Amino acid sequence: MDKLNRKDLKHDKFAEEVIHSVDFISEHKSQAMRYGAIGLAVVILAFGAFFYMRYQHSARQEALREAMLIFDANIAPSAPDGLKAFPTPAEKDKAMEKAFSNLADKYSGSMEGEIGRYMLGVNAVDKGKLDEAAKHFDKVANSSQKDYGSLARLALAQIYVSQGKDQDAEKTIQYVVDHPTVLVSKEQAQIELAKIIGKRDPVAARKILEPLRTERGAISQAAVQTLAQLTLK
Numbered sequence: 001m002d003k004l005n006r007k008d009l010k011h012d013k014f015a016e017e018v019i020h021s022v023d024f025i026s027e028h029k030s031q032a033m034r035y036g037a038i039g040l041a042v043v044i045l046a047f048g049a050f051f052y053m054r055y056q057h058s059a060r061q062e063a064l065r066e067a068m069l070i071f072d073a074n075i076a077p078s079a080p081d082g083l084k085a086f087p088t089p090a091e092k093d094k095a096m097e098k099a100f101s102n103l104a105d106k107y108s109g110s111m112e113g114e115i116g117r118y119m120l121g122v123n124a125v126d127k128g129k130l131d132e133a134a135k136h137f138d139k140v141a142n143s144s145q146k147d148y149g150s151l152a153r154l155a156l157a158q159i160y161v162s163q164g165k166d167q168d169a170e171k172t173i174q175y176v177v178d179h180p181t182v183l184v185s186k187e188q189a190q191i192e193l194a195k196i197i198g199k200r201d202p203v204a205a206r207k208i209l210e211p212l213r214t215e216r217g218a219i220s221q222a223a224v225q226t227l228a229q230l231t232l233k
Helices: 013-027 029-057 059-072 088-106 111-126 128-139 146-162 167-179 186-197 202-214 217-232
Strands: none
Touching: 059 088, 059 111, 088 111, 111 128, 111 146, 128 146, 146 167, 146 186, 167 186, 186 202, 186 217, 202 217
């Protein structure tokens, strides 16, 4: 996550804040990794969507902001001004599904629309509907929104692994290794690939991870941790 290709970013406030948000995740990698690639991607999306809304204004961006407020809402009788709350988890889930579905359908192909579709996938995962989630992630992965598509590929690979489809998972992650983005670096994708390959070929996994041990910060830590896990097998 550390080695972002910053020169490819536009020099605007949104780009700067995305860098800050990704660096924040890198510094807190040990906590974030508990939730896997899907959880990590959700955190990045939440930061990106939040900072994007600070500097841009349009109908679809407002729709995204409203949907993210629902996603972040607490289950409580009420909430402070500007925030949302729902009396039951079922009511929150219904509102979230509606908001992200509307976003994905109405603004399909846009960044906001694909974030909405991605979040539908996350919601499906939470419900244990992995086939449904995979369909959402696959659509985002093959959309024109390459940055968020890379996040979707990470999530899709996690689903494939859980379903025992390791070859599909490897192919999906390899694409991200070959096509890194602002939100998913080549190094992060390599570590995820090594975790999958390590189950059948620990030697090949180590060849991927060894060069990453000398990288700075979170990448080095994640590589060392993954190497240690391979040694225990």
